[in-house]
Amino acid sequence: MAVFTEVxxxxxTAFFKTLDLGRLKSLKGCAGGIENTNYFADTDQGQYVLTLFERLSFEQxxxxxxLMKHLAERGIPVPDPAGDKNGDILHQLKGKPAAVVNRLAGxxxxxxxTAHCAAVGAMLARMHLAGRDFKRSQPNLRGLEWWNQTxxxxxxxxxxxxxxxxGSELAFQNHIQASPAYNSLPSGPIHADLFRDNVMFEGEKLTGFFDFYFAGCDRFIYDISVCLNDWCVDLTSGAHIASRAQAFLAAYESQRPLTAQERQLLPAMLRGAAMRFWISRVWDFFLPREAAVLQPHDPSHFERILKQRVQHPLVL
Structure with a gap:
């Protein structure tokens, strides 16, 4: 989250009135993240998050x-977009696309x-299953095509x-994604950015996934890899933490067992997921956009993880 557009x-107050969400009591800009303008908004009816989209278009x-509405209706704890009197959940504020969702507890x-990793693994599998009948389709906009362009x-x-x-890793990923085995992998809507700061807990109870604005239709094993590269690594060295990864994968498979192809390609997908976030962090660090509140991430973190994944492939 960040603040690029001042509200x-x-x-x-006038905007919230059109959504019938109560009288606005406070509005506070959010400092985390780097893509959109976000505010915490409290009304006399509840707590919400107001988002103005800086890169994504009205069409996207x-x-x-x-997708969030679909998952919420199927019992997945995700932010539920608020509609106006016509039921529309995509709005406009200060000339930008905007949305308001309920603020998750925790x-x-x-x-x-390990208990937190297991909870995330199980819920991620439930989310993948719940999204199978989602009718809309959109590619992962930070996938291979974006890697090659960026x-x-x-x-x-x-x-x-x-x-x-x-350069070596990008060539390897292009080779992998051209293979028949890759193209046979189970796919559907994925979160694609399910880091520690995008999941809410109360103690060990998972209370929600949020920040779906990198979501797209892609391979489920890629979503798993993004999670393993954040939830199950040492943040200092980037090294794999086996106990957390085992807990995550066992919980995931309790809901949706992995296929043989997914197991085979998991090491490659872990490398691809590490490279994707190394690319984006270098891009955001050296080519930042101006923002009132912005905290760019350290690019070297995912460089270390990529090196770990190349040198020490995960064996299931």
Whole structure:
């Protein structure tokens, strides 16, 4: 989350009135994240998150919002977009696409234990199953095509060893994704960004997934890999933590068993997921957009994870 577009209390009050969500009492900009403008908004009826979309278009956004609505209706704890009197859940504020969702209870667990990893694994599998009958389709916009387009833009900001590593990995991922085994992998709507700060807990109870604005239709094993690269690694070294990964995968498979092809390609997908976030963090660090509140992430973190995944492949 970040603040690129300033919204006054007066402007937000008038906006919330059109959604019949009660009288706005407070509005506070959110400092985390890097993609959209976000505010915490409290009314006399509840707590909400107001989002103004800075990169996603009016044409792209219905996929994300209706996916959240679809999952919420099927019992997955995700933010539920608020509709206006006509039932529309995509709005406009200050010339930008906008949405309001309920604010989930709990807090992010930034130092997860095995129980938290297991809870995320089980809920991710439930989410994948719940999304199978979602009618809308949109590709993962931060997938292979975006990797190929973005790598040339960031290479000037890397040293020689980094350029060699990134070029080699990108070639490997292009090879993998052209294979019959990859194209036979189970797929559907995925979150694609389910990091520790995008999940809420009360103690060990998972209370929700949020920030679906990188979601798209892609391979389920890629979604799993994104999670394993965040929830189940040492943040200092990027090294794999086996106990957490085992808990995550066992819980996931209690809801949706992995196929033989998914097991085979998991090491490659872990590398691809690490590379994707290394690319985006280099891009955001060296080519940032101006924002009133912005906290770019350290690109070297996912460089370390990629090196770990190449040197020490996960064996199931």
């Amino acid at each position: 006054s209390l007066k402007e937000a 956004l219905p996929f994300y919002l209706h 807090h992010s667990q930034l130092a997860p234990e 790598v040339p833009l960031i290479l000037p900001h890397l040293d020689e060893a980094q350029r060699v590593l990134l």
